[in-house]
Amino acid sequence: MIVTVTPNTALDVTYTVDGLRPGDVHRAREVRYRAGGKGVNVARVLHALGADVRAVLTAGGATGAAVEEDLAAAKIPVDVVPIGGETRRTTTVLADDGSVTLLNEPGPRLADGEWQAFAAAVRARKPDVLVCSGSLPPGAGGYAELFGDAPSILDTSGEALLAGLAGRPSVVKPNADELREVTGLRDPVSAAAELRKAGAEAVVVSLGPEGLLAVTGSGTWHAAPSTVLRGNTTGAGDAAVAALALGLSRGEAWPDILRRAVALSGAAVLGPLAGDVDLAHYQAEQGLVAVRVRPD
Secondary structure, eight states: OEEEEETTOEEEEEEEESOOOTTSOOOOSEEEEEEESHHHHHHHHHHHTTOOEEEEEEEOHHHHHHHHHHHHHHTOOEEEEEOSSOOEEEEEEEETTSOEEEEEOOOOOOOTTHHHHHHHHHHHTOOSEEEEESOOOTTOOOGGGGOOSSOEEEEOOHHHHHHHGGGOOSEEOOBHHHHHHHHOOSSHHHHHHHHHHHTOSEEEEEOGGGOEEEEETTEEEEEEOSSOOOSOGGGHHHHHHHHHHHHHHHTOOHHHHHHHHHHHHHHHHTSSSTTOOOHHHHHHHTTTOEEEEEOO
16 A cells, blocks of 8 residues: 655645736636645545555644545545644646746644654554655654655655655655755756765656656666646646655566656646646656666
């Protein structure tokens, strides 16, 4: 079983507008609501692919109840750890020019004992692959506490990423900006090598429309999509993490994992909401992704 971890769950609110103009009044053409947070998005993608997955998440207040209702309707297996605070909302604004604007709330502070209950719920599942995704709410411990003997993926940023390296995750998946922020290095290969020295077994870097860079103990690869897609990019990184988790669970070789990750990431760009994937594009694109070895 793949277990995804979302300590800072959210209700995602997505507005579609003609254009986004600072200081102006906007009328949304469409408003959509969905349970979110990065780990929830990863679980949604894996569920769509038919994988054995369970999401462990927090939920509190009326917003948390809406999150639980949405996940139940989607039939995604979950373990919900109740919290006293109100689950946060995240807001995405999609404009017709292709721009995507995000507003992310910090999330409620966890009370004494809530992080310990959450960590216990994660450990109780004894996953085959553990995926720790997203920001940590105030009052939370660190992701390193959750890692055990199973293969693990860490997808977060800033101090949470650096602290998580102490748990020696199997894969760390920053984007290029997040990688530069924590290392101070502009060259992604050199920066990824620093994260490996600090505890990560492998580093997979999201390069946006240029695909993925993987720096691992067995080699370095760059995987590029066959075409640049326009759409909602908010769930693309989470779809890539879903592919990484599936590949780790199957013991696949890195080039095969990266082909799936790039194809699935593109399929997420074509989906209307984070966690959606265009399965037809995913199936077609896997054979078109170019994977090349890069010198270390």
